[in-house]
Amino acid sequence: MFYIGRMLPKRNPDEVLKARGADTRPDGRFEPYRREREDDGWDIPEEERLLRTDVVTETPRSIIARNSSPDVPFDRSINPYRGCEHGCIYCFARPSHSYLGLSPGLDFETKITAKPTAPALLEREIARPSYKVAPIALGTNTDPYQPVEARLAIMPGILRVLRDWNHPVTLVTRGRTVLRDLDLWAELAAKDQAAVGVSVTTLDADLARAMEPRAPTPAVRLRMIRDLSRAGVPVRVMVAPVIPVLTEPEIEAILTAAREAGATTASMIPIRLPYEVAPLFRDWLQRHRPGMAAHIMNRVQAMRGGRDNDPRFGHRFRAQGHEAQLALQRFRLARKRLGYPEGSAPLDCSKFGPPPRAGDQLSLF
DSSP, X not given: OOOOGGGSOBOOTTEEOSSOSOOBOOOOXXXXXXOOOOOOSOOOOOOOEEOOOEEEEOOOSOOOEEOXXXXXXXXXXXXXXXXXXXXXXXXXXXXXXXXXXXXXXXXXXXXXXXXXXXXXXXXXXXXXXXXXXXXXXXXXXXXXXXXTHHHHOOHHHXXXXXXXXXXXXXXXXXXXXXXXXHHHHHHHHHTTOEEEEEEOOOSOHHHHHHHSTTSOOHHHHHHHHHHHHXXXXXXEEEEEEEOTTTTGGGHHHHHXXXXXXXXXXXXXXXXXXXXXXXXXXXXXXXHHOTTTHHHHHHHHHHTTTTSSOOOSTTTTTOOOSHHHHHHHHHHHHXXXXXXXXXXXXXXXXXXXXXXXXXXXXXXXX
């Protein structure tokens, strides 16, 4: 089920939004019915209320998710949360809330599911004799350092398990709470077992506030890069997503600012608008950038074969067309000029093994 422009179903009129990316609550694509509000004729005003974030807990049977996609450089990942309060309007993970019977719109950023048993599940899974070590990716769907993590603190437990088992790990985040765990990241990095990617979409604070309403400002993200780098953690600046017309002109500026902050590698990903994300993004454009909306979407479609999104394996993170190739060439030239290497050093998997327990006999060598 897809909606165009302002045809998206509206939120409850008594809901007051503060720092939210979406403005609507469209039904997920798996729902058999579409809900619409109708005036019942009773002229009784309802009390307005601020829409707040609800967090519930989940007890899954496993925590390591596997994938075989050729588009990503990892085969396993951990996501301690479903949904993300950062509320980035373009987030490709929004459709995953449809699997829960929730809306990819406002529900995605206000109804969060946490997995507090993640550290115990992780240790149980990597302790199996059949387990084969390879880097685990964190933050591949939703940000593990989103605002609620400051209170629930699931990540320190995950990192301690990985540290104790000498298990390599990567992270993608834009959450400032990562600095709370700086000592753990530094310990892993000192053994060549950690790398962190920080997503910087724009350097324009006003644009970031509208597009990523509860994520840290661009200045804070650059400080995250600086602090992680000074602690010895390899940091990749992720110019992602690149939005034609809107953020594309900033490619070189973002790479320069991140390099000055200490980033050692860089990557770029064009915007993806899968399933329900496309109408939500169109709605956001009409609310925040109406004069540019048609131009932006024309450019998006030009790099996606005439569609809002190209879901084919091998194409999801790539763009096509002359303008997309020009943006990629600009990125590569700026990366080379600023001294970024083309790739990053592999993480060390050779030390993986169970941590010593009380009473274990120590090795003589």
